[in-house]
Amino acid sequence: MSTSTDNRSQVEAQSREVLGPKVVEFIEQCHADPEPAGKLIAVLHEVQAEFGYLAPDHLDAVAQLLRVPAAKVAGVASFYHFFRLTPRGRHMINLCLGTACYVKGADQIAHRLQDELGITFGETTPDGMFTLEGTRCLGTCGLAPVMMVDADVHAQVTPDQVPGILEQYLREDKPDRQ
């Protein structure tokens, strides 16, 4: 009977399973970098791209495989606004609330979005279709007011265009949820 309390290999195997082969491979490449810990943000981007958000299990597994303290991983994940710690809807709506968009009526669009979706900022519609977020200036101020849905930029949006834009995404989708 073994008396060793070293369960490192077991923990590693579990962590690999949680993150899946794609992320694990990315982390392995990071170890070739002279400063692997500096890759933490890049790793979290990979995880979020894969799973849509960062669950507690993901954070723990990253800590184990990248060999960074779990507290540090949690600290970084909660510090940066882009990282989500809760599941998101199928489509992300990001409304720019930066100065240029705001003075050109982002507030009215915010009201209309909330009315149409029946949710407020930071929430997801009950059918899981849309998550609504406000963002800081997106650096496309010339097109203000700007609203992003997933990777699409909608420029010079008026409140009356909001229902049509949402409809576009509802129509596109058949319910093949991830």
Added chain:
Amino acid sequence: MPDFEPVLTANVDKEDAHRLTVYEAGGGYGTLRRVVGQMSPGDVVQQVQASQLRGRGGAGFPTGLKWSFLPKDHPGPIYLCVNADESEPGTFCNRVLMEADPHQVLEGIILSAYATRASTAYIYLRYEYPLSLQRLQAAIGEAREAGYLGKNILGTDYSLEVRIHRGAAAYVCGEETGLIESIEGRRAWPRIKPPFPAVEGLFRKPTVVNNVETLACVVHILDRGVAWFKSIGVPPEPDNPRDAGSFGPKMFGLSGHVNRPGCYEAPLGISCGELIDRFGEGVWKDRRAKAVVPGGLSTGLLSERELDTPMDFAGPIRAGCLGLGTGCAVVLDETYPILDFLHNSCRFFAHESCGQCTPCREGTAWALRLCQRIRAGRGRLVDLDLLAEIGDTIGVMPGTTICGLADGAAWPIKTALAKFRDELEESIRQTNPQGYARTEPVEALNTP
């Protein structure tokens, strides 16, 4: 400025400007060929110092002087960090450079790294710029293939690696030591200075942090010479020993209530009004301007009467603002309520404060609550005094915080109160005519 020739944006409108062949056809990388291996790094630093180039990222620090703070004879590595976080609200000119003309940015990076003897350059790119990422990555690949980058550049013994580090959305990452922390994989908590990055920066090694546009300027200084650079712009004010002058071309952004928003190149010192009229084709809907944010939200507000303010490093300061900032102006027309502007500004800074310093964390949060209270019709006239007190007491300038974010939060408050107090008082009187304080609990700090 009849015979001003744009250089930073000379390529931007060309077809396929982002390709190496197009950049080279326009003379691109010619400067690099003339400098690397031909001029000593020390001479390059001296040229940049002589040009009196000042940083385009907001603070306007003399670039050559910053480079000269690096320790001499350091065994290395030395790092160059390229600040491509461009997160000041209303600012978008770095994006134009990186998307349309990434090789110009890259040539600036290689020349500046050569001058500072840096062996690795990190481009800290904000996450929201996927096209910039794509263009920079492609440019790095092409430049490496052509021998402008990598081991033994152009056959000399100078080698340079360029890496891109993507942020994850936080305004404070633009602050140079926040940026360094972020590249190290941590929360972007700005560091207490000294030590300054030139002595102890990224991975505790000597580090220079420069803005994208600053580095692009370096190419043209080395190409066209110091005299050319200093023939553009505004010399130092004779009776202000602290003014280091404002030489060279600058990219100015225009957004908000103008007819033609966009990014335009002009000499430093063009007046704010001329920028709006000539490039922006005037205020929209035939209205007048009420106020203009001269260079990104942190710089505060110019009133309509101050539109003749020259857009150089000293002009906005004389008009009671933080400074030139990023040179990207946001125009507010005569109908736009200053209270709404102030509320949006306070919400931004309260959200972005990293929380290390109590005056910044608490001050920005309370300023937001005051604005929310006024907008909810429960404002009192003394609330404006409270706001003024917050504006005067948070920031690096009174010495209560680690980084400049708190200063940036203070200037919109200070300038709104100094220049538009009557309007703010009027909105309080209208929404709360009794003017007495109901003591209902205020809404908790809400994001966003």
